[in-house]
Amino acid sequence: MCGMRDVRVLAGYDGSLSAAAAIEAGAVLLPSARVWIAFCWTPPFANEAIRRRLRIRETGLNDLVAAIEREGAAEAGRITATGVILARVAGWTPEPLIDRSYGGEGFAIGVLAEKVDADVVVVGSRGLSGASAVLGSVSDVVAHYAPRPVLVVPYPLLTTESADLATGPVLVGWDGSAGALLALETARKLFRGRPVVVATVSDNAVDPPAAPSEFLRLPARGDHVTPGRAVADALALAACQRRAAVVVVGSRGHSAAREILLGSVAMATLHHAHRPVLVVRHDAHEP
Numbered sequence: 001m002c003g004m005r006d007v008r009v010l011a012g013y014d015g016s017l018s019a020a021a022a023i024e025a026g027a028v029l030l031p032s033a034r035v036w037i038a039f040c041w042t043p044p045f046a047n048e049a050i051r052r053r054l055r056i057r058e059t060g061l062n063d064l065v066a067a068i069e070r071e072g073a074a075e076a077g078r079i080t081a082t083g084v085i086l087a088r089v090a091g092w093t094p095e096p097l098i099d100r101s102y103g104g105e106g107f108a109i110g111v112l113a114e115k116v117d118a119d120v121v122v123v124g125s126r127g128l129s130g131a132s133a134v135l136g137s138v139s140d141v142v143a144h145y146a147p148r149p150v151l152v153v154p155y156p157l158l159t160t161e162s163a164d165l166a167t168g169p170v171l172v173g174w175d176g177s178a179g180a181l182l183a184l185e186t187a188r189k190l191f192r193g194r195p196v197v198v199a200t201v202s203d204n205a206v207d208p209p210a211a212p213s214e215f216l217r218l219p220a221r222g223d224h225v226t227p228g229r230a231v232a233d234a235l236a237l238a239a240c241q242r243r244a245a246v247v248v249v250g251s252r253g254h255s256a257a258r259e260i261l262l263g264s265v266a267m268a269t270l271h272h273a274h275r276p277v278l279v280v281r282h283d284a285h286e287p
Contacts, residue, residue, distance in 0.1 A: 008116065009036070015083075021153060022155070029191065041072065042100075109121060121142060121150045123150065147281070171199055176206045178282060179251070179280070186280045235273065236275070
């Protein structure tokens, strides 16, 4: 995937505080990457305040459509430029990338990731849970459907969690499966030079190849209905205790509603780890 070339990062930016925090964290975790700051320009192509003013000002439908296109394009340019500035301040040397799409923002980011041959997609998350999580946030959609590994940065991170980004190890969830092996290999390639801690909640999981810095066998935590949540809580506790910079998990990439309701480890970790989580889809390149 990455080989010896610079890691290629597509960072989604929509002007929100969570997206800005994701850029800041991404620059710490992947400092020497080649970066695109992407804004996906999707319907209705301009924010509500702009459209409200234009509806009052424009008298004809064609004029209104043209005005929305014009003002929406200008707004997209401003938002992307702001993201580029934030990335430069964080230490990246980014390129702007604006995409006009009629699909949802999460799907559009996935398409852009393939277009620029990104090794990883970086997005922010507002930590949605419950009904909002089942309906699917943008970060959830990207993590499920983007054909590349996705680094989801929760917002907000506490000061101690932010400090761990610079020096903490990489904690990889392990169950001995092919998906876990791909997640481990991806973590080693993306975060070269960082200690790798492999953690399993499975009693019969085989030891990982190429001995990691530390191999943990964890007890499942809590009395949860879904096994995914129990495993996620164990990983989250281990990440906190080891002051991990990022948690890495594999995923089969099922639908958001199905995985949340059935207790996917990847989805549960995304919503409860309180650390950046790298989701590596095992079936991303399968037909």
